[in-house]
């Protein structure tokens with residue numbers, strides 16, 4: 331089906347408005363499969379029917395479906411490995427010491443289907459004693475309800491758990507439900523809380539989190555939105571709290587008042603005590 335420029339532009343503009351993800355005209359072809367999927371989902375005959383339906387009115391359901399199919403939810407357990415090693419061996423021990431007797435609140439701020447939040451907990455469980463593990467909690471949020479539903483369920487197929495998890499960890503932290511589905515252990519699941527949150531438009535809590543992982547979402551944003559998200563995250567961190575970005579992400583081109591700290595060749599970002 332040939333898609334008119336006006337139709338591409340309508341969906342590209344709407345996706346940008348809601349998620350901040352940029353589709354420039356030379357990338358409109360990346361919307362093809364997504365627009366055609368919407369036609370199928372709503373059992374319509376053509377892209378033009380879909381366009382007409384969206385132009386007329388966008389109901390909350392139509393908005394949610396569009397967000398679900400237009401976001402890139404690619405993720406896997408222990409993605410890039412190093413951030414999780416740093417978390418459990420360097421960042422968390424420092425936070426535990428700096429905030430004695432406090433519940434330690436962490437946030438996987440674009441958690442997709444939950445693998446990042448569960449990887450944080452697995453790495454911590456592997457290296458932290460029972461008393462300190464008890465103190466840890468991980469919130470997970472995303473703009474995609476479909477991804478969040480999976481995160482909340484905590485059930486993954488064989489391919490998904492083998493992406494990043496060695497066999498001993500699968501045995502230790504997952505329960506096999508049937509030949510191709512594995513559920514995360516309740517002792518980790520009970521430490522999570524997943525909720526819908528749009529990093530661009532949501533009302534951020536103030537000084538709530540000790541550690542925030544915000545990985546592989548800023549690469550899809552323009553500099554203005556990146557700055558907006560990073561400044562809001564700064565406010566959501568406690569003083570001396572730590573932000574961890576994705577491997578290909580940095581503060582280059584952004585004005586955000588973080589102090590950069592290098593650990594073993596990986597940069598993390600600290601909210602200065604004077605901040």
Ligand SMILES: C[S@@+](CC[C@H](N)C(=O)[O-])C[C@H]1O[C@@H](n2cnc3c(N)ncnc32)[C@H](O)[C@@H]1O
Nearest residue numbers: 349401403405440442473474528529545546547
């Ligand atoms: C590529 S995934 C990254 C998942 C995980 N952080 C990782 O690194 O493996 C990016 C996630 O960001 C979410 N996302 C995109 N725009 C968002 C927004 N404005 N607010 C919150 N989440 C958003 C997408 O739904 C998607 O699940």
